[in-house]
Amino acid sequence: MNVLPFVALAYAAGVLVPAAFALAAWARLRRAERRLAAIDPRARRRER
Amino acid sequence: MVESPRHGFKSQRPWPKLSAVEPAIAPPATAPSVRGGRKVHLFANPGRFLRFSGRLLPWLAAGGIVLSAVGLFWGAFIAPPDWQQGEAARIMYVHVPSAWVALWGYCALAAASAASLVWRHPLADLAAAEIGPVGAAAAGLCLASGSLWGKPMWGAWWVWDARLTSMLVLFFLYLGHIALVRAFDEPARGHRAGAILALIGIVDLPIIHFSVVWWNTLHQGNSLGLFSAPTIYISMLWPLLITALGYSLGFAAIVLARLRAAILERRLASLLTARAVDGGKSGQGAAIPIAGMGAGMGAG
Numbered sequence: 045m046n047v048l049p050f051v052a053l054a055y056a057a058g059v060l061v062p063a064a065f066a067l068a069a070w071a072r073l074r075r076a077e078r079r080l081a082a083i084d085p086r087a088r089r090r091e092r
Numbered sequence: 093m094v095e096s097p098r099h100g101f102k103s104q105r106p107w108p109k110l111s112a113v114e115p116a117i118a119p120p121a122t123a124p125s126v127r128g129g130r131k132v133h134l135f136a137n138p139g140r141f142l143r144f145s146g147r148l149l150p151w152l153a154a155g156g157i158v159l160s161a162v163g164l165f166w167g168a169f170i171a172p173p174d175w176q177q178g179e180a181a182r183i184m185y186v187h188v189p190s191a192w193v194a195l196w197g198y199c200a201l202a203a204a205s206a207a208s209l210v211w212r213h214p215l216a217d218l219a220a221a222e223i224g225p226v227g228a229a230a231a232g233l234c235l236a237s238g239s240l241w242g243k244p245m246w247g248a249w250w251v252w253d254a255r256l257t258s259m260l261v262l263f264f265l266y267l268g269h270i271a272l273v274r275a276f277d278e279p280a281r282g283h284r285a286g287a288i289l290a291l292i293g294i295v296d297l298p299i300i301h302f303s304v305v306w307w308n309t310l311h312q313g314n315s316l317g318l319f320s321a322p323t324i325y326i327s328m329l330w331p332l333l334i335t336a337l338g339y340s341l342g343f344a345a346i347v348l349a350r351l352r353a354a355i356l357e358r359r360l361a362s363l364l365t366a367r368a369v370d371g372g373k374s375g376q377g378a379a380i381p382i383a384g385m386g387a388g389m390g391a392g
Contacts, residue, residue, distance in 0.1 A: 058186030069349035076356035085376040
């Protein structure tokens with residue numbers, strides 16, 4: 045049995061699943077920061 | 093200008109003070125009676141947590157990306173094939189780190205749940221709610237990669253082996269926690285129910301770990317132990333440990349980013365509510381332009 049497709053699929057999942065979660069978290073954080081900064085401009089300074 | 097004692101920043105009317113609108117994520121006023129609780133509360137302050145996590149997040153993310161990339165490349169192209177399983181053993185470099193992350197992620201979920209039940213701190217509730225989906229993804233990745241490894245080695249995508257079944261239970265515990273937290277109209281009840289489930293489910297962790305010792309399983313035994321020499325060759329051990337460390341840092345970075353976003357979203361909702369109430373009281377309305385959204389909010 046050729047195992048390479050199984051290995052390739054496992055690596056693809058091992059890269060894509062964490063990458064998708066990381067991108068989604070990053071986008072959500074940026075969106076929340078933008079919205080909060082629009083309402084309370086001093087919020088960004090306070091968080092640093 | 094009014095000095096906010098909790099956050100140490102200047103607040104000016106008519107902007108609502110965060111101390112006034114943030115009770116939903118503020119620590120309880122009473123001093124904790126449990127030993128060590130004061131330190132926990134220091135880190136549980138949302139403002140302090142945001143500053144601390146803001147500095148930590150880039151390092152965690154960079155470490156997670158670099159170490160995962162190095163470990164996966166090493167495992168895929170440099171590490172030798174297994175003498176018995178051949179190239180299929182390379183799936184180990186995805187399968188084992190995701191399993192470890194799912195396990196210690198559940199430990200973090202249980203710790204946050206315990207903190208929530210003992211100190212009733214909403215930041216612990218938020219942490220548990222944000223750990224759940226990421227932990228479920230890690231457990232799902234472990235099961236999927238294990239299935240991809242099992243098919244060429246065992247001739248089956250799935251067997252009801254003790255290790256596989258207990259890992260599936262962990263996956264369902266994560267899913268149950270996600271569903272339970274969102275199942276109630278009152279968020280506090282959902283968080284409390286989820287915390288109880290998370291603490292009950294911790295009994296699954298030793299079952300997963302010792303399943304290959306307690307029962308005759310198709311799944312291979314543990315190759316690494318705290319008190320025993322590894323039974324895996326060193327040239328395979330290094331990429332495995334590097335990938336596991338990279339996945340762990342990446343998991344922590346994702347959870348931290350989600351938790352920061354959740355705190356900011358809650359703060360945003362509190363600000364909007366407080367300003368709507370203030371606007372309603374003064375009879376001016378509270379039309380709040382939100383830059384980049386092209387939307388406003390009327391007090392009605």
